[in-house]
Amino acid sequence: MSISTSIWVWIAALLTLMIYSFLYKENPFYRLAEHIFMGLSIGYSVVILWYNYILPRIYEPLFFPPHQWSLIFPILIGMMTFGIFSEKYNWLIKYPLAVYVAGYAGVQIPLQLQTMILRQAEASFLTPDKFTSLFSSFNALLIFAGLVTTLIYFYFSAKREHGLGGASQVGIIFIMIAFGAAFGYTVMARISLLIGRMQFLLQDWLGIM
Amino acid sequence: MIASTIDSLSLKPPTNLIAFDTPDDRGVSITLKWEIPQDISKIQGYQIFREAEDESLHLAGYAPVNKTEYIDQIDVRNNVPYQYRIRSTSPERLVSLFSEPSQKVYAYPQWFRKDLINVVVITLIYLALLIYFVQAARTGKExxxxxxxxxxxxxxxxxxxxxxxxxxxxxxxxxxxxxxxxxxxxxxxxxxxxxxxxxxxxxxxxxxxxxxxxxxxxxxxxxxxxxxxxxxxxxxxxxxxxxxxxxxxxxxxxxxxxxxxxxxxxxxxxxxxxxxxxxxxxxxxxxxxxxxxxxxxxxxxxxxxxxxxxxxxxxxxxxxxxxDPRLISSIKAQDWGKMGLLISLLLGSVLSIFGITFIISWFTVR
Incomplete structure (x- = not known):
């Protein structure tokens, strides 16, 4: 056993324990760690913003040759965002938001249509080549049934009555099975995070591993 | 040495090599097509060579024996004339003579991707539905x-x-x-x-x-x-x-x-x-x-x-x-889209049994 002599390892270990103390109940130690975490994160974000964005992308291209004067337009649009802090000029925020949302929608709509709808639909059609064996036939039919009933579940224009109600019930079963698989998979990943933290405490801090 | 030269000569290069700008892309890509030799028993694959005014002839890619197409995207520049040659290789690392060179070819970007026409059409149909339902909601339709x-x-x-x-x-x-x-x-x-x-x-x-x-x-x-x-x-x-x-x-x-x-x-x-x-x-x-x-x-x-x-x-x-009627209308338009998708899935699957695949082709994207 060789306990760490690094002050930073000690600070990290104590903060980890303070955060874990939340598992027992909310207490002054957790509160201290929580406020340090929040304060640090805000300070860190400001520094990152300054050095990674404002200096290299605004200040330097504008004030050092070759001057990129065209940057003034996006900067002005961006600065309209600060209108939100004024009662009189808060309407200005509509413009940067409109530019941002419109640009994002323009990029995302065709992309999502291709990847999330067309490609998935194309792969779900029941074509003769999917019925080459008993297993592949079952697989194709299962995926098709899952897709159709899940789509019906998310149909909002009609009441869930008669056939529609039954199909959406089957749809929710498919959805829950998918959620169960995703839950298990993610919990597995979270356990590995916990193991990493335990390793830090037992190995790097206490040196008993 | 003589034996290996004779072996090498028995390897035939592909013929009718053509090169053209890859369609429907942002440029920086050239597509090559060729015909494989009649006897491919000794061939393992094809080496693709490229040259330009400021590039000497060099190996630019490789294609396996049964392939008749290759898309060159490695360091290809737009609006630069390139010429290609291709040769066969054997498992013993023997190589054939070069094919006839391709014609000079330029890569350049296209304004429209014709292969994504279906995406445009579906987006326009959705927008039309959206406008219709927004108008309907504005006129008081429940x-x-x-x-x-x-x-x-x-x-x-x-x-x-x-x-x-x-x-x-x-x-x-x-x-x-x-x-x-x-x-x-x-x-x-x-x-x-x-x-x-x-x-x-x-x-x-x-x-x-x-x-x-x-x-x-x-x-x-x-x-x-x-x-x-x-x-x-x-x-x-x-x-x-x-x-x-x-x-x-x-x-x-x-x-x-x-x-x-x-x-x-x-x-x-x-x-x-x-x-x-x-x-x-x-x-x-x-x-x-x-x-x-x-x-x-x-x-x-x-x-x-x-x-x-x-x-x-x-x-x-x-x-x-x-x-908000605009938001409610957008959900309604999405529902119509879902119904359209559902009907296409069912109809496309039934028709594909009879070899009719035009509905499936609407959903095909590169």
Missing amino acids: IFLRRIPGLDALDEAVGRATEMGKPILYVPGIWPMSEVSTIASMNILKPVAKKVAQYDSKLIVPNRYPIVMNVAQQCVKEGFTEAGKPDKYNEDDVFFLSPNQFAFAAGVNGIMERERPATNLFFGAFFAESLLLAETGNAIGAIQIAGTDRVPQLPFFVAACDYCIMGEELYAASAYLSG
């Missing part, structure tokens, strides 16, 4: 949307908090204002605030982004004003917490433990913090309603919350609660 179970529980959840004399916590997700889910969350926040004001309860709204905070303050203020209780609105109850995801989660968890809200409402985009928040809410015994369009986080909300609004239900809930 548009039906079914109730969403999680929404029915909202009244119960707010009422419970009032009875217990405890606050209601509303978390609008952790993404900025440009996100659809955050916009949907703000549409839900306003009627929630109105209900909270009617019940004379307290509403706490922590935020990760200052702009979202400002919009949330406006929504809550309007909700309180519509309920006729603008004086009950407290700006400090809608506040900025932290821009860091887990610092934000730690802060919200701390608030839950200290303030002990009777009701937690999570509407918006959530990520790895979803289970941290929902589990803490569950541990303090709050009634919880969550709604997100982030599918990977839904299992956690389903597991830890009392009611869950899943995926697109969030948008429908936002449209339903806001009562």
Whole structure:
């Protein structure tokens, strides 16, 4: 056993324990760690913003040759965002938001249509080549049934009555099975995070591993 | 040496090599096609060579024996004339003579991707449906949307908090204002605030982004004003917490433990913090309603919350609660899109049995 002599390892270990103390109940130690975490994160974000964005992308291209004067337009649009802090000029925020949302929608709509709808639909059609064996036939039919009933579940224009109600019930079963698989998979990943933290405490801090 | 030369000569290069600019792309790509030799028994693959005015003839790619096409995308520049040659190789690393050179070819970008015409057509159909339903809603036509179970529980959840004399916590997700889910969350926040004001309860709204905070303050203020209780609105109850995801989660968890809200409402985009928040809410015994369009986080909300609004239900809930005809119309247009997709799936599958695949081809993208 060789306990760490690094002050930073000690600070990290104590903060980890303070955060874990939340598992027992909310207490002054957790509160201290929580406020340090929040304060640090805000300070860190400001520094990152300054050095990674404002200096290299605004200040330097504008004030050092070759001057990129065209940057003034996006900067002005961006600065309209600060209108939100004024009662009189808060309407200005509509413009940067409109530019941002419109640009994002323009990029995302065709992309999502291709990847999330067309490609998935194309792969779900029941074509003769999917019925080459008993297993592949079952697989194709299962995926098709899952897709159709899940789509019906998310149909909002009609009441869930008669056939529609039954199909959406089957749809929710498919959805829950998918959620169960995703839950298990993610919990597995979270356990590995916990193991990493335990390793830090037992190995790097206490040196008993 | 002589033997290997004879072996090498017995390897034939591909013929009729043609090169052309790869269609429907942003340039920097050239497609090559060729005909394979009659006897391919000794051939393992083909070496593709390229030259330009400022590039000597060099190996640019490799294709396996049965391939008759290769797309060269390595360091290809637009508007530079390239010429290609190709030769066969054997497993013993013997090579044939070069093929005849291809004609000179330039790579250049295209304005339109003709292979994505189906995407344009589907987008236009959707927009037409959207415009039609918005117009219909404006002229007073009633548009039906079914109730969403999680929404029915909202009244119960707010009422419970009032009875217990405890606050209601509303978390609008952790993404900025440009996100659809955050916009949907703000549409839900306003009627929630109105209900909270009617019940004379307290509403706490922590935020990760200052702009979202400002919009949330406006929504809550309007909700309180519509309920006729603008004086009950407290700006400090809608506040900025932290821009860091887990610092934000730690802060919200701390608030839950200290303030002990009777009701937690999570509407918006959530990520790895979803289970941290929902589990803490569950541990303090709050009634919880969550709604997100982030599918990977839904299992956690389903597991830890009392009611869950899943995926697109969030948008429908936002449209339903806001009562905005434009939003309701967009949900209606999406429903028509889903029906169209469903009919295409069924019809396309049945027709494919008879070898008719034109419906499936509408869904094909490169």
